[in-house]
Amino acid sequence: MEIEHRSIPAIRLDLAIARERLAAYDHDEDHTGDHDYFVACNRVQTFEDELYLAEAYAQAMAEQVAQKWIYRYAPASTPVQIQN
Numbered sequence: 589m590e591i592e593h594r595s596i597p598a599i600r601l602d603l604a605i606a607r608e609r610l611a612a613y614d615h616d617e618d619h620t621g622d623h624d625y626f627v628a629c630n631r632v633q634t635f636e637d638e639l640y641l642a643e644a645y646a647q648a649m650a651e652q653v654a655q656k657w658i659y660r661y662a663p664a665s666t667p668v669q670i671q672n
Contacts, residue, residue, distance in 0.1 A: 593642045603635035 610628045 593645055594638070596639065596642050596646065599635060599639045599642055603632065603639060606632045606635050 606628070610625075610632055613625055613628055
């Protein structure tokens with residue numbers, strides 16, 4: 589079963605928006621009992637985690653494709669002849 593990932597640019601856009609909203613959020617210094625601030629922080633962390641997983645998946649897929657191409661176009665090794 590393959591997991592569907594959102595595109596990396598879409599995740600980066602959502603992360604940038606979430607970071608801007610978090611930076612613009614008015615909050616007290618201690619953040620005590622501030623549910624909205626906690627939700628905003630959690631949203632940023634969620635997008636960071638999603639971006640990390642999507643980039644790791646893209647890297648793994650790129651390596652897999654590269655291995656297939658290397659195997660397909662690697663020069664054939666010369667057969668070893670055994671002399672009796």
